[in-house]
Amino acid sequence: xxxxxxxxxxxxxxxxxxxxxxxxxxxxxxxxxxxxxxxxxxxxxxxxxxxxxxxxxxxxxxxxxxxxxxxxxxxxxxxxxxxxxxxxxx
Numbered sequence: 001x002x003x004x005x006x007x008x009x010x011x012x013x014x015x016x017x018x019x020x021x022x023x024x025x026x027x028x029x030x031x032x033x034x035x036x037x038x039x040x041x042x043x044x045x046x047x048x049x050x051x052x053x054x055x056x057x058x059x060x061x062x063x064x065x066x067x068x069x070x071x072x073x074x075x076x077x078x079x080x081x082x083x084x085x086x087x088x089x090x
Contacts, residue, residue, distance in 0.1 A: 001048040007087070008044040012037050014087040018080035033074055040067040 015037045019030050047060040057064075075088060 001051050005044050005048050008041040011084075011087045012041045014084045015080065018084045019078075022078070022080060029078070033078070036067060036070055036074065040064070040071060043067055 016034060019033055022030070043060060043064045047057050047064050050056070050058045050060050071088065075085065079085075
């Protein structure tokens with residue numbers, strides 16, 4: 001679980017940096033993307049805490065998976081470079 005948390009934080013940093021430099025900067029999609037990635041990172045933290053207490057992911061797992069699917073679609077629609085792709089898939 002700690003690896004998931006670390007990876008989510010790294011991805012959030014890469015994403016925010018790349019989207020801030022993209023042609024979509026200062027737009028509604030940029031704000032929505034940043035909010036989605038921030039929520040994903042927070043869901044990862046929450047899921048980790050639930051797992052730590054109960055050894056189960058609980059309902060937070062479905063939220064996490066839903067956000068991951070939305071991020072997959074976002075990255076397919078708005079390519080942000082190899083750094084972001086690697087930190088998401090790697």
